[in-house]
Every structure is written in C-alpha cells, then in structure tokens.
Amino acid sequence: MYRSVKYMLLVVASITLFISSCTCPCEQEVSSPDEIVAQAMEGLEMITPEDLKQKMDSLEMFYLIDVRELGEYVYGYIPGAINIPGGILIFKMGNEAFWDNEMIYPPEKTDKIIAYCKKGKRSVIAADYLERLGYENVKFLEGGWKAWEMVYPLEYEENLEMLGGSHDAEEDAGGC
Amino acid sequence: MRKLSVIAFVLFLPLLLLALIQLNDTLNDPGVTVYNYVKKADRNMTPSVDHTQFEILQQPFEDAHKVTAACLSCHTNRHEEIMATSHWRWQRDEVLEGRGIIPLGKKNILNNFCIGIAGSEATCTRCHIGYGWVDQSFDFKEPTNVDCLICHDKTGTYQKEKGNGGYPKASVDLNYVSTHVGSPGRDNCGVCHFWGGGGNNVKHGDLEISLLDCTLEVDVHMATEGENMSCVDCHVTEKHQMAGKLYALSSENKSRATCEQCHTNKPHNDKIIDDHNLRVACQTCHIPVYAKVNDTKMYWDWSSAGELDEHGEAFHEPDVDGNHKYMSIKGTFVWANHVIPEYYWFNGIADHQLISDQIDTIPVQMNRLMGSYRDKGLFQESEQPSKIWPVKVHRGKQIYDMVNNTLVQPKLWAKEKGKNAFWLDFDWDASVKEGMAYLELPYSGEYGFVETEMYWPLNHMVSPASQSLKCIDCHTRNNSRLANLNDFYLPGRDTNWQVEASGITLIILSLIGVIIHAIFRVIFRRRYFLSKKFKEGNES
Amino acid sequence: MKKVYLYKGFERFWHWTQAFLIFFLMLTGFEIHGSYNLIGYENAVRWHDDAGWALLILMIFASFWHVTTGEWKQYIPTAKNVRAQMEYYLTGIFRNAPHPTGKRILSKLNPIQRLVYFALTIIVIPVMVISGFTYLYFNYPIQGFALDSLEPVAFIHTIGAYILITFVIIHLYLITTGHTITSNLVAMITGWEKMDEEEAQVAVEDVIESTKRHYVKQINGDKKKKAKKNKNTDSELK
Structure with missing residues (x-):
C-alpha cells in the first residue's frame, strides 16, 4: 500500500508543479484589459493629487508627463506637464531631438518621473514601461487628471488655441 | 477489508464536499415577483x-x-x-x-448649484x-x-x-x-x-436624458426594451400628490417611494442577503455606479466666475469630453461619468443650511443626511433605522457674507444689463446687495467664497441584478466601498491589530517551538542509535 | 508486540469529523475575516454557517455518547503527574525516557492532554459557539441583550480562532510522540494501538477489573430469598 501511496503523491506533486509553472504573468492570456493594468501596477508606486501639489509647490525637480492624446491634453492639463501620448512614450523618452524641441533636458534614469492620464489606467501601463526601460524613480498619479480636477479645479493650464477655430458665439445671459 | 474502508473513508469527505458545493451553487432564480404593480402588458393602455x-x-x-x-x-x-x-x-x-x-x-432654499x-x-x-x-x-x-x-x-x-x-x-x-x-x-x-442646474445631468447624477430611451444596463425599470416604466409608476400620484422625496429639499421621513413597496423587503429568496436590508438600502447594492451615459457635474466653483474675454464679453471653455469646463457666468466645473457613489448612514431625515443659518462647519453642509450606525430602530424610538445609502456628493465653492457668516443669495438673472444681475453685469457685490435686499435680509458688504457640500441620495439608474455589488465589494480589507464609513465593525474589512499581532505571534511561536522540538528529537535519536547503550543493548 | 483496541468506532468518527469541521471552519472563517480570498466571500459565509451548525449537532451527539458510555471520565483533569509529563516533553523525550503515564483503556489521556482538552471543552469551544451565535443573530437580538457593536464579538471569536490554530499545530506535532511517529495516528484511524507485552497488560488491567466489578456482584445474602421465591412458584404450579 505504501508504494502506491508514494506514487500517487509523486503524481500529485508533479501536476501541482506543472500548473504553478503556468502562472507566469509574462505569456499568459488575460481576460480583460483591467487585468493587464492590475499586473502592471504590481510594484509600482503611486502618488496622490495632494502630494503632487506639495511636490510642485516645493519646487522639486521632477518630470510630469501627461500620457493622454493631444486632443485631450489641450483642454486642460496639470501646470508644468509635458504631453507625450502613451503610444509614442517609450520611443520619445530616449530621443534627443524630441527633448531639444521641448527645450528640456532629457531625463536621466535616476530622475523623478510622474505620469498621469485621464483616470489612471493608461499611466499605470506607461509607468510600467518606463520602469522596464530602466527609469528607477517612476510614479503614477492615483485617479489621474479627473482626480486632480476634483481636488484642484482651478489649478490647470489649457491650450485651446492649438485646436484652431474660434470661440463660440457670446454666451447668452445664463438661466435655463 | 480494512484497506478498502480506509480508502472509502478518505475519499468520502472530499466527495461529500464537492457534492454539497454543487448543490449550493445552483442559484434558484424564480424571476422577479412584484406587488402593487401591474405590468404594462397586462394593462389596458388605451x-x-x-x-x-x-x-x-x-x-x-x-x-x-x-x-x-x-x-x-x-x-x-x-x-x-x-x-x-x-x-x-x-x-x-x-x-x-x-x-x-x-x-x-x-x-x-439654497443649494450649491x-x-x-x-x-x-x-x-x-x-x-x-x-x-x-x-x-x-x-x-x-x-x-x-x-x-x-x-x-x-x-x-x-x-x-x-x-x-x-x-x-x-x-x-x-x-x-x-x-x-x-x-x-x-x-x-x-x-x-x-x-x-436641473442648467444642463443635462448637472444635479442628480442618476436622472438624465439617456433615460428617455435606454438599455437594461442603464436602468432596469425605465429601459425601453424592458418594462419601460414611467416616473409615475413608482412615484404613485394621488390627487396630484406624488410619492417620493428629494432630500435636497425635504427633511422628513414620510411619503417615500420605496423599493419595498413593490419588491417587499425579502425579495432575494435568501436569508443572508435579505438580512442586509436591515442596515443596507436596496439602492446601495443595486446602484453600483451612476452617470452611466452622460457626465454629471461633481464640482462647481463660483469663485472663478466673472472673467471676460478680450472684448469684455462672457465666454465659455469646453473640457475634453465636451462639457463646460469654465463659464464666465458660473465659474469652473468638474464633470465625471461612471461615478462610484459615496456611502452614508441615512434614516430619512435631513437638515438644511438655510439662508438665515450661521456657517458652523466648513465645508458648509447644504443639506445634512441624518443617521448613524447606532440608529438601529430596534427597541428604540426611531421607526426607520439608519441604512447605508449611496449618495452623490456635489462639492463646490459659493458666495457668502464674511461678516454675518451666512450664505447669501446674489441676483443672477435679469432681462437686461444694469439691473445688478451677475450673469450680465459680473459685479458680485452689486448682485449680492440686490439679491439680499430683494429678500429683505442683511448684507454686510463683505463677501467671500466658502466650500460647500450637498448630498443627493441615488435611486435611479438601477443596474441589472447580475451587476449588483458582490460581498467582496464591501467585505474586503482593501478598496472596500465602505472604507470611509468606519463607525462600525464590518467583518472582512475591519480587524483589531492587537488581536492579529498576538494571534500570529502565538502561531509563529508554536511553529518555532514545534520545529525546534522536532529537530532536537531527530538529533538525539540519531545520537541514541549511535550510542554505546543501544549497540550494547542490541548485541546482547 | 500486541495490539490493544483503544478507540471505538464512534469515538474515531467523532474525532475525524470534528477535526475536519474545525479545520473547515478555520479555513472559511479566516476568509470571512478578510485574511485571504479562496472560495469567495459569499461561499465562505454560507459554508461557515453550515459547518458551524454541523459541528454543533456533532458535539451534541458526542456529548450524549460521552455521558452514556462513561467516557466523559477520561477528561477529568488531574494535577498528578502534570509536572512529570511536562518534564518528559521538555527533556525526557530526548533521552528516550519512557512515558510517565502509559495509555490505559480507562485512561487514554495524559495529564496535560486532560487539562488542555478540559479547557477547550469548558472555555474555548463554548465561547466560540456563543460568539458564533451572536454573530449569526446579531440583528435579531433578545430584548435586553442587544449589543451595540459587533466589535467585541469579533474580538472574542477571532482570539478563539487563533487559539484553536495554535492548539491544532501543537496537537498535530505531539501526536508524533507515541511509540513510533505514526503509532498514535494509526490508532486513531483503525482503533488499534501497537504496544509491547507489558504495556498491553497495564492497558487492560483496570478495565478488566472494572468490568468484573460492573457485571458480576456478590449475592451471598440473597440465597434465602431466592429459595423462598422458588418454593412459592413451585407451589403455584402444583
């Protein structure tokens, strides 16, 4: 009886090993984009709007990157943020010409970088990519632009001229 | 024979477990039975x-x-x-x-819109x-x-x-x-x-034009493809008196339009879930998110109003989603959609900040939903216990009298300029003076802007049952929806760190003790087998 | 070597079912506590409730059995030999010393076991059952006993759970201190424990004595009475 028990245990152990090896996050398919975000978030640091404001007020040196599309950025962005849409982010980070154009020094791998998007998800993936590129000091803004807006609705810059077109006709005297 | 019985014994328990799990998993869904309501298909609608x-x-x-x-x-x-x-x-x-x-x-009444x-x-x-x-x-x-x-x-x-x-x-x-x-x-x-409030879905969050023609995902009662209920089907009207309360304006717990009126207070066919109704409003689990289609206004900052463009005219700026971000006449807004509600204890009684009231808390509570965990209604006077309700909280900044310490009413609209209406003349002081004089109330001449909050309990945009909240949405340590409602102990969310620490210490200590003891036994056993005594004992 | 029948059928059934139920209650209980996510919160609650009821029913049966068979006497705690037993576990076992108290059919538990099991039966288990009921019927209190907050109940129930885990760990280890590592385990599965000749002798001697005393009584003084009875029946038949 003991031999068959031993064999059974061996089989069970090997099955368990096999299954556990399949849980490597690298190749496994996920059932929803939120799972990709959740996986990317592991090991990433986040920052709240209040802490970000504190950093800004303290004149600390850091890169604030808005990873939304240009068409979202111009309507309102956190003061001092540079717009690098998520799709081209990893390609622009090391691009000297790009940073020359922005008139900003290209970020070192040790520089502080904070990424944000509209609600937080895109910035998680962006921050994850930045870490993989070797940037050591990357954070993402919890809740994104929408969270910032709720806490500091008057602290924003916009660039509507970039959209072209003229302002709407003058406002009528309010009311319903 | 004994081997067989041992094997049978060992296999029996897991099989029993499996069988019982299957039994429990079959959720019986008898369909929704409602009372006090006749389906449209069964009514003569002509x-x-x-x-x-x-x-x-x-x-x-x-x-x-x-x-x-x-x-x-x-x-x-x-x-x-x-x-x-x-x-x-x-x-x-x-x-x-x-x-x-x-x-x-x-x-x-005053609001923060x-x-x-x-x-x-x-x-x-x-x-x-x-x-x-x-x-x-x-x-x-x-x-x-x-x-x-x-x-x-x-x-x-x-x-x-x-x-x-x-x-x-x-x-x-x-x-x-x-x-x-x-x-x-x-x-x-x-x-x-x-x-209300000057645009679609500005105020309520759960009442807006998408409900005119929506899917079951947006609202199970008002969906055109479903029962297509009209407002008066729930807000039953007798002699033009509608059942139902808006707590932006009301304060008493009477004449409510409740879910229980049609669904009873035990609609789930399950004691554990039905028991939640004692402390949790139906709306909490069944309205997991609001502003599902169009954005709702979450923040209104009057203090930035009054900026005019280079021609001295009023203007407005859109935000990325097409809502107004800034209007000269009204100030700066923040909009959001698919908003997760905030949760508060509420027993159906509300208080209001009247124009004559002193400002005693900041942010000013434009209306206050009364209730607390302790208000259980059991053996106590309150007939309607406090339950956890989902609420839209609208925050903002609006004008107040810095000397008299009250909120004030500015005159906002007039047919033409020169009447001190803020929306045309953009002069706060003049508008407040005019507005307060109209009401025959005092104004010191010094105004400022103060933060405010207003509470709008949610009742509409009821999601399908499959999307209702699950246990884990509240009974969890991280990211509980009730994370901010911590005047009570919620299993699964709350722990006492001293208990945890001492418990885990106990376990670790016992494990260490056991392991050390076992190691010593192994060592000493080996020693014993190699010892003279044992060898002599065996040889003899 | 001899085998002695120590654990009867119901006793073993009770032991293993209770062990399984307690383990299961722990597993589901700590999920409800929020320590981890295994089978889903809803399932954990339902299973914990059902297992709790099952355990209660089992304990009622077991209590009945213990009382009617007299087995409850095994659990009476004693101060005698407690010290000796502690010394055995702390030092004696390493020197391969003999157990200070051998297993007997009428006394299967060593003094420390008696104390611990007594404490469990009188304190820990009742506290867990009562706090469990308070949890279950928290929203339907008896007037006068309505608790304001669930916190003290949770406090007690959680502490009890941690104590039970500690007990299980130590118990699982100490059962390996028998004759061989598995001898106690095999005994609790099959009912039979291997012992050598002398130990087997000691194990059964007082149960034999007790059985003799229990089933056979001296009836010297009653010879006359019996003779009278026979006489009377004989005369009736005549």
Whole structure:
C-alpha cells in the first residue's frame, strides 16, 4: 500500500508543479484589459493629487508627463506637464531631438518621473514601461487628471488655441 | 477489508464536499415577483378619452391661461389639488429637527448649484408648473395660472420659453397639445428633472436624458426594451400628490417611494442577503455606479466666475469630453461619468443650511443626511433605522457674507444689463446687495467664497441584478466601498491589530517551538542509535 | 508486540469529523475575516454557517455518547503527574525516557492532554459557539441583550480562532510522540494501538477489573430469598 501511496503523491506533486509553472504573468492570456493594468501596477508606486501639489509647490525637480492624446491634453492639463501620448512614450523618452524641441533636458534614469492620464489606467501601463526601460524613480498619479480636477479645479493650464477655430458665439445671459 | 474502508473513508469527505458545493451553487432564480404593480402588458393602455372631440379645446387660444381655463371647465377642482402640492407652491411645511415646522422648498432654499431663485424667478420658473411667476407678486391662488400641459402633453412639442416666467413658446400649437394629453411619461417629468442646474445631468447624477430611451444596463425599470416604466409608476400620484422625496429639499421621513413597496423587503429568496436590508438600502447594492451615459457635474466653483474675454464679453471653455469646463457666468466645473457613489448612514431625515443659518462647519453642509450606525430602530424610538445609502456628493465653492457668516443669495438673472444681475453685469457685490435686499435680509458688504457640500441620495439608474455589488465589494480589507464609513465593525474589512499581532505571534511561536522540538528529537535519536547503550543493548 | 483496541468506532468518527469541521471552519472563517480570498466571500459565509451548525449537532451527539458510555471520565483533569509529563516533553523525550503515564483503556489521556482538552471543552469551544451565535443573530437580538457593536464579538471569536490554530499545530506535532511517529495516528484511524507485552497488560488491567466489578456482584445474602421465591412458584404450579 505504501508504494502506491508514494506514487500517487509523486503524481500529485508533479501536476501541482506543472500548473504553478503556468502562472507566469509574462505569456499568459488575460481576460480583460483591467487585468493587464492590475499586473502592471504590481510594484509600482503611486502618488496622490495632494502630494503632487506639495511636490510642485516645493519646487522639486521632477518630470510630469501627461500620457493622454493631444486632443485631450489641450483642454486642460496639470501646470508644468509635458504631453507625450502613451503610444509614442517609450520611443520619445530616449530621443534627443524630441527633448531639444521641448527645450528640456532629457531625463536621466535616476530622475523623478510622474505620469498621469485621464483616470489612471493608461499611466499605470506607461509607468510600467518606463520602469522596464530602466527609469528607477517612476510614479503614477492615483485617479489621474479627473482626480486632480476634483481636488484642484482651478489649478490647470489649457491650450485651446492649438485646436484652431474660434470661440463660440457670446454666451447668452445664463438661466435655463 | 480494512484497506478498502480506509480508502472509502478518505475519499468520502472530499466527495461529500464537492457534492454539497454543487448543490449550493445552483442559484434558484424564480424571476422577479412584484406587488402593487401591474405590468404594462397586462394593462389596458388605451386612453379612455379622446380629447380631440371636445370643441372647447378647438377654439383659438389667445394665451396659455385660456387653455387652463378650458381644462378646468371639465376638470373643475383639479386646480385646488395642484395648489396644495409642492410642485405648485415650490415649498412645503416640513419639520426640521430642533427648529420646528419650516416652509421649505425651491422657493427659498439654497443649494450649491445655481444657489437660489430669489431675484431670478423669471428664468428659473421655466420649470414651474404655472404661468407668470416672474417676481414676488405672482398670484398662487389664480386657477388659470396653472400649467396643465407641461406634465400632460403627449405630443412632445410643448416647450416653455426661456426667461419668461413659464409661458410656452410662441411656436407651440396649443390646440394640438391640449387635445393630446395623457398620463405623464418620462419626457414630461424629465424636461425639468433631467435638466436641473442648467444642463443635462448637472444635479442628480442618476436622472438624465439617456433615460428617455435606454438599455437594461442603464436602468432596469425605465429601459425601453424592458418594462419601460414611467416616473409615475413608482412615484404613485394621488390627487396630484406624488410619492417620493428629494432630500435636497425635504427633511422628513414620510411619503417615500420605496423599493419595498413593490419588491417587499425579502425579495432575494435568501436569508443572508435579505438580512442586509436591515442596515443596507436596496439602492446601495443595486446602484453600483451612476452617470452611466452622460457626465454629471461633481464640482462647481463660483469663485472663478466673472472673467471676460478680450472684448469684455462672457465666454465659455469646453473640457475634453465636451462639457463646460469654465463659464464666465458660473465659474469652473468638474464633470465625471461612471461615478462610484459615496456611502452614508441615512434614516430619512435631513437638515438644511438655510439662508438665515450661521456657517458652523466648513465645508458648509447644504443639506445634512441624518443617521448613524447606532440608529438601529430596534427597541428604540426611531421607526426607520439608519441604512447605508449611496449618495452623490456635489462639492463646490459659493458666495457668502464674511461678516454675518451666512450664505447669501446674489441676483443672477435679469432681462437686461444694469439691473445688478451677475450673469450680465459680473459685479458680485452689486448682485449680492440686490439679491439680499430683494429678500429683505442683511448684507454686510463683505463677501467671500466658502466650500460647500450637498448630498443627493441615488435611486435611479438601477443596474441589472447580475451587476449588483458582490460581498467582496464591501467585505474586503482593501478598496472596500465602505472604507470611509468606519463607525462600525464590518467583518472582512475591519480587524483589531492587537488581536492579529498576538494571534500570529502565538502561531509563529508554536511553529518555532514545534520545529525546534522536532529537530532536537531527530538529533538525539540519531545520537541514541549511535550510542554505546543501544549497540550494547542490541548485541546482547 | 500486541495490539490493544483503544478507540471505538464512534469515538474515531467523532474525532475525524470534528477535526475536519474545525479545520473547515478555520479555513472559511479566516476568509470571512478578510485574511485571504479562496472560495469567495459569499461561499465562505454560507459554508461557515453550515459547518458551524454541523459541528454543533456533532458535539451534541458526542456529548450524549460521552455521558452514556462513561467516557466523559477520561477528561477529568488531574494535577498528578502534570509536572512529570511536562518534564518528559521538555527533556525526557530526548533521552528516550519512557512515558510517565502509559495509555490505559480507562485512561487514554495524559495529564496535560486532560487539562488542555478540559479547557477547550469548558472555555474555548463554548465561547466560540456563543460568539458564533451572536454573530449569526446579531440583528435579531433578545430584548435586553442587544449589543451595540459587533466589535467585541469579533474580538472574542477571532482570539478563539487563533487559539484553536495554535492548539491544532501543537496537537498535530505531539501526536508524533507515541511509540513510533505514526503509532498514535494509526490508532486513531483503525482503533488499534501497537504496544509491547507489558504495556498491553497495564492497558487492560483496570478495565478488566472494572468490568468484573460492573457485571458480576456478590449475592451471598440473597440465597434465602431466592429459595423462598422458588418454593412459592413451585407451589403455584402444583
């Protein structure tokens, strides 16, 4: 009886090993984009709007990157943020010409970088990519632009001229 | 034989477990049984009366008052019913805790949206069910001042004019409208209740134009593909008195329109879930998110209002989603969609910050939902226990009197410039002076802006049952929806760190003890086998 | 070597079912506590409730059995030999010393076991059952006993759970201190424990004595009475 028990245990152990090896996050398919975000978030640091404001007020040196599309950025962005849409982010980070154009020094791998998007998800993936590129000091803004807006609705810059077109006709005297 | 029995014994327990799990997993879904409601398919929906056949409605109507007179020629006492309601008076006598009975309503209450109507009646009364309320001289007793058509129009063509005290637009064909009347639908109620605050979904968050034609995902009751219920199906109306409360204006726990009225308080066919109804409102689990289609306004900062463009004209700027981000007349806004509600204890009683009240907390609580965990209603006086409710909280900054320490009412609208209306003249001081004088209330001359909060309990945009909250949404240590409601112990969310620490220490210590003991036994056993004694013992 | 029948059928059934139920209650209980996510919160609650009821029913049966068979006497705690037993576990076992108290059919538990099991039966288990009921019927209190907050109940129930885990760990280890590592385990499965000749002798001697005393009584003084009875029946038959 003991031999068959031993064999059974061996089989069970090997099955368990096999299954556990399949849980490597690298190749496994996920059932929803939120799972990709959740996986990317592991090991990433986040920052709240209040802490970000504190950093800004303290004149600390850091890169604030808005990873939304240009068409979202111009309507309102956190003061001092540079717009690098998520799709081209990893390609622009090391691009000297790009940073020359922005008139900003290209970020070192040790520089502080904070990424944000509209609600937080895109910035998680962006921050994850930045870490993989070797940037050591990357954070993402919890809740994104929408969270910032709720806490500091008057602290924003916009660039509507970039959209072209003229302002709407003058406002009528309010009311319903 | 014994081996077999051992094997059977060992296998039996896991098999039993599996079998029992299967049994439990089959959720029996008997379908939804409702009481006090007859499905539309089972009702005779054809109207009993054909109003096109009445001559009195074919006459040319000089003005809207004449239409009302025609209606009243048959529906002779309806104006009396109307004049007793809060839809007409825009106020209702209600008890405010500690203050007695106070007449309260849109007429005199302050909110943190457009603040109040005083001084701007002519435009605000576009949503009044009457004609001609442009100032304090409006005759609330005149029967023909009632607007029957706004609620009963079934043509969809009846519209009230802007800034004209509630009169219909000149383009409306009053004969056509008055001969096609019926029970109010979502469009009748929605034309005002969806657009409150100056735009679609500004105020409620869960009431907006998408409900006119939506899917079951958005609202299971009002979906066109479902039961397609109208507002009055739940807000049952007797003699023009509608059941239901809006706690922006109301304060007493009476005349509620509740889920239990149709669904009973045990609709789940499961004791554990039904028991939640003792402390958790139905809405909490069944409205997991609001503003599902169009954005709702979450923040309104009046302090930045008044900026004019290079021509000295008012302007507005959109945000990325197309909502107004900034308006010269109103200030800066923040919008959001798919918003997760905030949760508060609520027992159906609310308090209000009246214009005469001192500001004693910041942010100013425009209305306060009363309730707490301890208010259990059991063996206690409160008949309606406090339950956890989902709430939209609208935050903002609005104008107040820095010396008198009260909120103030500025005059916002006028037909032309020079009347001190802020929306045309952009002078805060003048507007507040004008507004407060209109109300015969004092104003010190010094104004500032103060943070405010207003609470809107959610009742609409009920999600399908499959999307209701699951246990883990609240009973979890991280990211619990009730993370901020911590005046009570919630299993799964709360722990006592001392208990955890001592418990885990106990376990670790016992594990260490056991391992050390085992190691020593192994060592000493080996020693014993190698020892002289044992060898001698064996040899002999 | 001899085998002695120590654990009867019901006793073993009770032991293993109770062990399984307690383990299961722990597993589901700590999920409800929020320590981890295994079978889903809803399932954890339902299973914990059902297992709790099952355990209660089992304990009622077991209590009945213990009382009617007299087995309850095994659990009476004693101060005698407690010290000796502690010394055995702390030092004696390493020197391969003999157990200070051998297993006997009428006394299967060593003094420390008696103390611990007594404490469990009188304190820990009742506290867990009562706090469990309070949890279950928290929203339907008896007037006068309505608790304001669930916190003290949770406090007690959680502490009890941690104590039970500690007990299980130590118990699982100490059962390996028998004759061989598995001898106690095999005994609790099959009922039979291997012992050598002398130990087997000691194990059964007082149960034999007790059985003798229990089933056979001296009836010297009653010879006359019996003779009278026979006489009477005989005369009736005549």
